[in-house]
Amino acid sequence: MTAPTVARHRKPVFHLLPVAAVDRLTEDAVTVTFDVPPDLREDYRFTAGQHVTLRCELAGDTVRRNYSLCSSATSGVLRVSVKRLVGGTFSAYVHERLRPGDEMEVMTPTGHFSPPLSPDNAKHYAAVAAGSGITPVLSILSTVLELEPHSRCTLIYGNRTTSSIMFLEELQDLKNEYPQRFHLIHVLSREQQDVDLFHGRIDGDRISRLLDTLLSVDDVDEWFLCGPFTMVEAVRETLIDAGADGDHVHRELFHVESAPPRRTPAEGDGAATASVGASAVRIVLDGRATTFELSPDADSILDAALAV
Numbered sequence: 001m002t003a004p005t006v007a008r009h010r011k012p013v014f015h016l017l018p019v020a021a022v023d024r025l026t027e028d029a030v031t032v033t034f035d036v037p038p039d040l041r042e043d044y045r046f047t048a049g050q051h052v053t054l055r056c057e058l059a060g061d062t063v064r065r066n067y068s069l070c071s072s073a074t075s076g077v078l079r080v081s082v083k084r085l086v087g088g089t090f091s092a093y094v095h096e097r098l099r100p101g102d103e104m105e106v107m108t109p110t111g112h113f114s115p116p117l118s119p120d121n122a123k124h125y126a127a128v129a130a131g132s133g134i135t136p137v138l139s140i141l142s143t144v145l146e147l148e149p150h151s152r153c154t155l156i157y158g159n160r161t162t163s164s165i166m167f168l169e170e171l172q173d174l175k176n177e178y179p180q181r182f183h184l185i186h187v188l189s190r191e192q193q194d195v196d197l198f199h200g201r202i203d204g205d206r207i208s209r210l211l212d213t214l215l216s217v218d219d220v221d222e223w224f225l226c227g228p229f230t231m232v233e234a235v236r237e238t239l240i241d242a243g244a245d246g247d248h249v250h251r252e253l254f255h256v257e258s259a260p261p262r263r264t265p266a267e268g269d270g271a272a273t274a275s276v277g278a279s280a281v282r283i284v285l286d287g288r289a290t291t292f293e294l295s296p297d298a299d300s301i302l303d304a305a306l307a308v
């Protein structure tokens with residue numbers, strides 16, 4: 001099977017899709033599968049690691065949120081997993097009210113958290129994920145294992161307890177299907193593990209110790225990090241300090257808990273300037289370049305870009 005590709009300059013658009021299934025994954029996570037009619041299948045073809053934007057009206061407001069596709073890119077299945085957040089608007093709606101047969105506006109897949117795949121590759125992909133950060137990683141790893149018979153994958157996956165692990169069974173199935181090529185490490189913060197190294201939160205120190213014992217930076221071709229901002233940044237820093245090439249350490253951020261330090265453009269360096277607290281964002285779509293300011297409380301760059 002060849003790697004799925006998507007049209008390079010496809011402009012993202014929303015379509016109203018029926019919900020085929022809402023399945024409980026853990027106490028606070030459900031998967032939502034959409035029915036894609038045959039005439040839209042091509043539009044919803046995705047590469048592993050991409051996400052969709054879901055949009056609906058809630059209490060008179062238009063609410064839109066991004067969700068990574070968690071199915072393999074070869075499956076033809078459009079499926080996301082939504083973790084319920086305390087006080088969360090959209091996740092509460094999905095958990096409490098969304099039912100099979102309902103319709104939802106779903107944007108065609110976007111995003112660049114995707115490795116270029118080829119059956120000739122013989123690479124080692126390593127991923128570090130925490131909580132719902134598993135969603136794009138599961139899609140990437142399952143697609144790699146299927147499409148690249150000479151590649152290997154390692155997943156370091158952090159959760160609180162075994163019962164809070166999203167896709168526990170799917171991951172075990174992958175492990176059983178590819179025992180020689182998939183190395184799965186669960187790190188649990190609130191449950192004792194046989195190996196002390198696997199008990200606690202994933203942070204820079206734990207990754208350092210894993211690099212000392214189980215995994216060498218030199219042995220990994222591509223890193224994929226997804227989870228809370230602080231974890232992702234700490235892991236990235238540790239990997240780069242250990243010699244990883246930053247161009248091969250890929251990140252997907254669902255949410256930034258605290259604002260990252262902003263670069264102040266030097267006078268005359270050609271960079272667009274932004275007002276205090278805002279970021280200057282330049283987008284190029286269909287050959288048209290637009291620069292706008294992204295305020296710190298904006299939903300996401302994608303949402304802001306679509307509003308321009």
Ligand SMILES: Cc1cc2nc3c(=O)[nH]c(=O)nc-3n(C[C@H](O)[C@H](O)[C@H](O)COP(=O)(O)OP(=O)(O)OC[C@H]3O[C@@H](n4cnc5c(N)ncnc54)[C@H](O)[C@@H]3O)c2cc1C
Nearest residue numbers: 065066067068081082083087088089090091132135254255
């Ligand atoms: C590219 C991308 C892919 C994503 N993929 C997934 C996915 O596969 N599964 C998934 O469950 N979520 C995913 N998210 C996050 C998702 O878009 C929503 O932000 C999340 O579901 C919360 O929405 P809400 O309306 O329930 O919460 P809101 O009403 O927006 O927020 C409620 C409270 O939670 C805080 N908050 C918002 N988002 C998060 C978060 N992710 N982590 C911690 N605190 C948060 C807010 O600051 C606020 O205090 C993704 C985000 C991005 C940008």
